[in-house]
Amino acid sequence: MDDYPLLDLFLTMLWFFLWVLWLFLLFKVITDIFRDHSLNGWAKAGWLIFCILLPYLGVLVYVIARGKGMSRRDVEQAEESEAALQEYIRKTAGTGPGGGTGGHADELARLADLRDKGALTDEEFEKAKAKVLS
Structure with missing residues (x-):
């Protein structure tokens, strides 16, 4: 332990966490590249290729050039996911778009x-019931 001081341990941990942070950013950028429908x-x-061959520069340039679009696409995806979840809940619960009617x-x-x-006879009720359940 004497030949590896506390400051060196701290710096090693800092570099490790910065490397992990950069990996997360790289995967986020690659995901955004494939998710963007405006790019051909x-x-x-x-x-x-730019992000793979020159990873640090490629990610930095991508975030600077297309960072606003990344956040917009994240918001759009979250809204689409929320809408799909709400539609699934409505469909599963058996309610219409009005949320309960x-x-x-x-x-x-x-x-x-x-x-x-007394507004419906038993026969009318049974016909209407069969229509609703079909």
């Missing part, structure tokens, strides 16, 4: 209420 295939290939359970409850009030 040649532009994607050029950016990818139009589901099978709501429709059946409304039909039962109409039958109980």
